Amino acid sequence: MNPLQFFKCLSDDTRLKSVLIISQLKEACVCDLMAALELDQPKVSRHLAELRKCNVLQDERRGKWVYYQLHKELPEWAKMVINHTADNNNDYFADPLKKLNTSKLQDPSC
16 A cells, blocks of 8 residues: 555545544444444445545454454554544544444444
8 A cells, every 4th residue: 555545545534533533442343433423334434444445444344243454464654644643633523433332322232
């Protein structure tokens, strides 16, 4: 993966917030991101598919749920960019993370 491909993959607000949330939680399922971003399943899944295609994320099916995490083969420099961005921009995705945590308390189904 080259830097241009990497940054193009993250150039969408939904994709960037998804990656930052996943980097903080280590993994998240589609229903987590739906609650966090207040988007419907098809839209979240479409963005996650794009991130899989870019090899930024990888998925794992567990029963009826699909969980996402940073791709194991993501270059170290890319992981550092993601982690540094998350660590220094909490305000950018704090609200979605709060919504996700509230959702988990109300319905920990996935």
